[in-house]
Amino acid sequence: MALGTATAPYELRFDAGRICLDLLSTTHPEERLDSVDVLRAWIIGSGLVPADTSLAHADTGWLPAFRELRAQIDRLVRSRPRPGVATYDLALARVNDLARTAPPAPRAVRGEDGQLLRRLDPPGCAALLAAVARDAVELLTDPVARAALRQCEGDNCPIVYLDTSRGRRRRWCSSEVCGNRERVARHRRRAALARA
Numbered sequence: 001m002a003l004g005t006a007t008a009p010y011e012l013r014f015d016a017g018r019i020c021l022d023l024l025s026t027t028h029p030e031e032r033l034d035s036v037d038v039l040r041a042w043i044i045g046s047g048l049v050p051a052d053t054s055l056a057h058a059d060t061g062w063l064p065a066f067r068e069l070r071a072q073i074d075r076l077v078r079s080r081p082r083p084g085v086a087t088y089d090l091a092l093a094r095v096n097d098l099a100r101t102a103p104p105a106p107r108a109v110r111g112e113d114g115q116l117l118r119r120l121d122p123p124g125c126a127a128l129l130a131a132v133a134r135d136a137v138e139l140l141t142d143p144v145a146r147a148a149l150r151q152c153e154g155d156n157c158p159i160v161y162l163d164t165s166r167g168r169r170r171r172w173c174s175s176e177v178c179g180n181r182e183r184v185a186r187h188r189r190r191a192a193l194a195r196a
Contacts, residue, residue, distance in 0.1 A: 012045050013028075013174075017161050017164060019046050019047065020077075020136040023046070024077065036060055039058060039066060040055045043058075043128060048104075048131055052119075053122070054122045055123075058125070061125070066129065066132075071091075073091075073095060073132075073133075075087055076092060076095060077136075077139075077149060095133045096133075096137065098126075098130055098133035099130055099133035099136075101126045101129070101130035145162060148164060148168065149161075150162075150163045150170065152178050153182075154181060155178075
């Protein structure tokens with residue numbers, strides 16, 4: 001299955017440490033939010049809604065809304081707030097505006113075994129955008145979390161993640177992906193030097 005048409009949650013990335021940062025990673029290695037099916041998989045995989053929440057009502061109008069929020073969050077995460085920078089101020093205003101909408105409201109229902117389960121009525125696009133925007137607001141206003149933001153050191157990897165590692169020494173978005181590529185490249189360089 002091509003990357004751009006992935007619908008299996010394992011093909012999407014959910015390792016950046018925050019839902020809003022996981023949304024940013026949907027641009028790498030190419031545009032991932034290219035169909036409603038992929039967007040539904042991302043919404044469920046990110047934990048915005050429980051896995052059994054119906055998203056059948058999601059339509060193609062949701063795609064540009066999520067991409068636009070992603071672009072605004074990207075502007076805010078990759079730059080530092082400075083007074084009078086129009087693009088930053090506009091992005092901040094848009095994220096704040098989206099965060100105003102009430103996020104999806106959970107409710108407790110009894111399962112077949114009598115245990116209480118969290119359920120959502122089918123959430124609207126605005127409610128889901130609000131949940132992601134609120135996550136971005138929390139991240140951007142938390143000085144400790146903001147200081148833990150890192151960009152992956154992998155070659156050509158734009159992914160931004162929250163470094164919660166011991167000693168704040170995490171270098172890659174994923175040790176299995178970019179970290180492994182770096183180790184292989186380092187091994188090849190040493191092998192080439194040894195042959196020379």
